[in-house]
Amino acid sequence: MLETLREMLSYPFMQRAMIAGLLLSLCAALLGVILVLKNLSMVGDGLSHVAFGAMAVALVCNMAPLGLAVPVVLVTAFLLMRLQNGARLRGDAAVAILSTGALAVGVMAISVVPGVNVDLNGYLFGSVLAMRGADVWAAIALSAVVLVLFVLFYPRIFAVTFDADFARASGIRAETYTMLCAALTAVTVVVGMRLMGAMLISSLLIFPAVTSMRLFRSFRAVTISAAAVSALCFLAGITISYVCATPAGASIVCAHIVVFLFFTVAAAVAARRRK
Amino acid sequence: MSLITCENLALSYEGRCVLQGVNFSLAGGEYLCIVGENGSGKSTLMKALLSLKSPDRGEIRFGDGLRRTEIGYLPQNSAIRRDFPANVGEIVLSGCQNTLGSRLFYGAAARRRARQTMEKLGIAHLSRRPWRELSGGQQQRVLLCRALCATRRLLLLDEPAAGLDPVVTAELYALIREANREGLTVIMVSHDMQGALRDATHVLHLAGHQVYFGPAEEYARQDAVGCFCGGCANA
Numbered sequence: 001m002l003e004t005l006r007e008m009l010s011y012p013f014m015q016r017a018m019i020a021g022l023l024l025s026l027c028a029a030l031l032g033v034i035l036v037l038k039n040l041s042m043v044g045d046g047l048s049h050v051a052f053g054a055m056a057v058a059l060v061c062n063m064a065p066l067g068l069a070v071p072v073v074l075v076t077a078f079l080l081m082r083l084q085n086g087a088r089l090r091g092d093a094a095v096a097i098l099s100t101g102a103l104a105v106g107v108m109a110i111s112v113v114p115g116v117n118v119d120l121n122g123y124l125f126g127s128v129l130a131m132r133g134a135d136v137w138a139a140i141a142l143s144a145v146v147l148v149l150f151v152l153f154y155p156r157i158f159a160v161t162f163d164a165d166f167a168r169a170s171g172i173r174a175e176t177y178t179m180l181c182a183a184l185t186a187v188t189v190v191v192g193m194r195l196m197g198a199m200l201i202s203s204l205l206i207f208p209a210v211t212s213m214r215l216f217r218s219f220r221a222v223t224i225s226a227a228a229v230s231a232l233c234f235l236a237g238i239t240i241s242y243v244c245a246t247p248a249g250a251s252i253v254c255a256h257i258v259v260f261l262f263f264t265v266a267a268a269v270a271a272r273r274r275k
Numbered sequence: 276m277s278l279i280t281c282e283n284l285a286l287s288y289e290g291r292c293v294l295q296g297v298n299f300s301l302a303g304g305e306y307l308c309i310v311g312e313n314g315s316g317k318s319t320l321m322k323a324l325l326s327l328k329s330p331d332r333g334e335i336r337f338g339d340g341l342r343r344t345e346i347g348y349l350p351q352n353s354a355i356r357r358d359f360p361a362n363v364g365e366i367v368l369s370g371c372q373n374t375l376g377s378r379l380f381y382g383a384a385a386r387r388r389a390r391q392t393m394e395k396l397g398i399a400h401l402s403r404r405p406w407r408e409l410s411g412g413q414q415q416r417v418l419l420c421r422a423l424c425a426t427r428r429l430l431l432l433d434e435p436a437a438g439l440d441p442v443v444t445a446e447l448y449a450l451i452r453e454a455n456r457e458g459l460t461v462i463m464v465s466h467d468m469q470g471a472l473r474d475a476t477h478v479l480h481l482a483g484h485q486v487y488f489g490p491a492e493e494y495a496r497q498d499a500v501g502c503f504c505g506g507c508a509n510a
Binding site for chain 2: 171218
């Protein structure tokens with residue numbers, strides 16, 4: 001077992017995937033706690049589809065994939081957050097329209113233009129091989145920003161997430177925090193989708209928070225647990241993917257399913273014991 | 276000197292005018308009860324008093340050195356997720372967020388204030404209990420505690436008794452009365468006319484416009500002869 005792990009970590013591409021993936025998992029877990037509690041779980045999913053569409057268009061037009069995807073996804077994130085505040089189009093309907101629409105545009109772009117030979121599978125379901133040096137640096141920078149902001153602004157983040165109106169009445173600029181959260185989520189999705197795939201990246205945002213909420217009841221405990229669960233599932237998933245030669249993204253999500261079920265059972269047992 | 280003054284105030288909700296012609300002023304230590312049917316503009320007025328909404332016309336003035344962020348607010352219960360993972364201590368402490376200023380974390384003074392307020396409202400023993408495991412009455416008590424942490428001057432309550440049984444409602448009103456006696460100015464939106472009018476010094480009756488503003492006894496007298504339920508309110 002140890003021998004396998006050592007062998008796995010000796011490959012440069014695995015080292016890159018491990019570092020970037022672990023940091024992205026932590027970012028996604030923390031941002032996910034906010035998204036889930038603000039009923040924005042589907043936003044991550046919508047953004048990942050838009051990121052896929054933007055990447056596909058960029059490839060066809062011979063542009064830098066990240067150069068197009070990051071701004072497009074950022075703008076989408078801001079628009080979606082605006083829509084949540086009760087406009088003509090309901091938030092969840094808007095997400096559904098955007099995500100399927102962007103996916104269709106991406107697939108059309110790749111199919112219609114001749115001579116573009118893209119690994120569609122890799123974009124949709126991710127690949128460890130896709131993580132290059134630039135992705136690792138992006139992940140390091142992003143996670144540094146998210147972790148520092150989350151720790152420093154923890155009291156304000158709790159206040160805005162628990163009751164945005166009260167926070168605004170207390171003089172906290174709640175919109176700024178929501179928009180910042182949207183922007184960081186957008187970047188996390190774009191950087192993470194190379195590894196996890198457009199279809200699966202949103203699970204990194206949602207699973208750790210939902211899993212932790214099964215068992216833990218305070219904001220602090222849920223936050224810490226989400227980070228820990230996310231890191232653990234990433235390490236387990238990527239090891240499984242190496243050993244069994246399965247796609248990394250799907251393996252990580254499967255690890256999350258197992259931990260979710262475990263937490264659910266543990267919560268039921270704890271509840272029974274209390275009675 | 277009045278603590279809060281509304282002058283010819285008009286407010287809209289989603290582009291539709293829901294309230295106009297509101298004129299009242301309240302001095303420190305008074306207890307105002309805002310009554311009216313659903314959709315009469317009560318909650319919209321509340322949002323404007325909290326500076327969450329800007330008036331279409333007219334203005335809201337704060338006097339006596341009261342700052343806009345020095346207001347304690349108890350929202351409608353439905354405004355907060357029932358399964359939010361937070362314990363009582365975390366929620367009450369977040370009432371001190373207007374004292375953060377440029378600091379990043381709560382200081383010893385904020386923690387002390389949170390603890391003392393919890394003791395005063397008799398919920399200190401709940402401080403580690405999760406929000407979702409509290410009864411409706413306990414949740415309102417926690418939100419009142421958070422509001423009291425936020426203010427020493429003005430308390431705004433939006434339907435604090437909604438969904439509570441009579442005993443728990445009476446306990447909650449007693450706590451609010453106590454806060455008012457200690458010098459806090461109270462503005463409460465309520466459906467519960469009888470309960471609310473017992474403690475209020477003033478009443479503001481809304482129906483898309485201002486039907487009545489004045490002392491509570493005078494309101495009770497006029498109400499008894501059917502002024503506000505029948506014709507003359509619309510006249």
